Amino acid sequence: MPHAIPPTTSLMRESALRTLQIEQEAIGHLQAKLDEHFDRACELILACKGRVVVTGMGKSGHIAGKLAATLASTGTPAFFVHPGEASHGDLGMITRSDVVIALSNSGETSEVTALLPLLKRLGVPLISMTGRAHSTLARHADAHLDSGVDREACPLDLAPTSSTTAALALGDALAVALLEARGFTAEDFALSHPGGTLGKRLLLCVKDVMHDGERLPSIPLGSPLRDALLEITRKGLGFTCVTDPQGRLAGVYTDGDLRRTLDHHYDLRDVLVDDVMTRPGKRIAPSMLAAEAVRLMEESKITALAVVDDEQRPIGALHMHDLLVSGVI
Template sequence: MALARETLEIEAAALLGLKARQGEAFARAVQAILECAGRVVVMGMGKSGHVGRKIAATLASTGTPAMFVHPAEASHGDLGMITTHDLVLAISNSGESDELNAILPVLKRLFIPMVAMTGRATSSLARHADVVLDTSVTKEACPLNLAPTASTTAQMALGDALAVALLDARGFREEDFARSHPGGALGRKLLTHVRDVMRGGDAVPRVRTSTSFTAMMREMSSKGLGATAVVDENNHVVGIFTDGDLRRQIEKGRDLRNLTAEDVMTRGPRLVREDALAVEAADVMEEARITSVLVIDESEQLVGALNSNDLMRAKVI
């Protein structure tokens, strides 16, 4: 437990030291990336490479096109992935990684701008870079002061700081994040529209106002929604009849056999537009404490229906 606490204290101190050193170089790095017409190509060996992969992924998901290229593979053909429109973000605590240093002259000859994250301002990497971000730490959390621990934490945090600064500078918003994460919960909420999950066509239960109660019940049973829309001759919704309405009619002791849909329907039901977000439909159902809602198009004609089960299957709720 003592070592665990000491590790966290050392890494926390490393981050605070990193915070105090950020200034003009950080701003220049952000500006250089904003001006980059291509991608940010992140490079690093060993543990710095693992950190680099994460930084590249974070940049890409927050509005800055990025990818990771392994320095050793770059020397054997992968350097062709880097174009003159790109910017290289090179990460090395020592700044003397052989595999990385072997390709620095080539990048220089191609006039590819380079931002370096290094713990040594006098290193080979720093000398080749256009912008140098100081990620030095007083000591590693490793008791031997050998294994990259505090230094990789500093690299990771500085990468996050770059991504957040760039995100804000680009005006990146929730909707943009969702487009990069269509499989995630936020993506589903911000990208899934009612038309994507609703039942449409013949699957939508609907009857006219003059439809007999018996025929209306057959329509409800065959469509399995637990409700049916009641429409006029122009396919505009005038009412709805649900399983709950049926229970309430029975509780009143009414003889339903000779009634029509118009006699028993609930007028003015809650409706949603097909171009609304599915999560908005969920909010409507929650607010009204209902389990089904009818869907209309821009001309207010009935085009669909959905219930809470449809939204759960789509993982919107």
């Protein structure tokens, strides 16, 4: 038996480009298939008092799992149930107040169609996503989403490729339509992604990352400049707060102020911090979002901020490095 000749790099690239072209066409054809059934599917899900249960077998099951995850993270409570396991007990996870989305390219997958009598008995609304509008699953659904493709990208027209891509895109279209209908915001998204970068940007407050207590650099008005330099060195934040007799923030003295002081050739032994500090100094409230602090620092071209209470008394200090470490930037 002769050995197969390995394809050249150019042939493999041509194959990849052909695959992308076929799958791009498959997604493009979906636009003409969005009809009243899509509207009905959205209405069923928006009216759902329980959760959206997504199911599918094989490659469709993988797409179903991703759809469930996308719905859950964008304001539509959802989870995936394996159809094979559903027939052996997991169907108890589905209640009368739920909506089921079932994926099957053929619409005839036995593990999925086996659930139809049980779903009908419960009276659970069913949304199908198949490539065949006249399949068993499509005919018994309350709303059918047509994800059919003309051909698979696989040259044998066997391996699910274009069909799974189309189902994935159609699922995303459904999730985004529901997201917008619910008025879902970036803040809502962050609440379900507290560990992600967006969650940190939207949920982390200045008080969560600021230096306070003994770590707060601060000296009173009338202090010699050398005291300010010592405080900056001890606390390592590149600045110190300067407070008035009532404990309120009168200004700040920073590394940048030190350079300007040296430029004026002052005798540092005789200079008071009052004469060379920045007044009134940039400040921020502890309840403000850390992301807002980043914006203020970037606009002002500074790397640190004083954190003050309602009486304008310094209670903390925030450095750009703290925001970097916390994942806000």
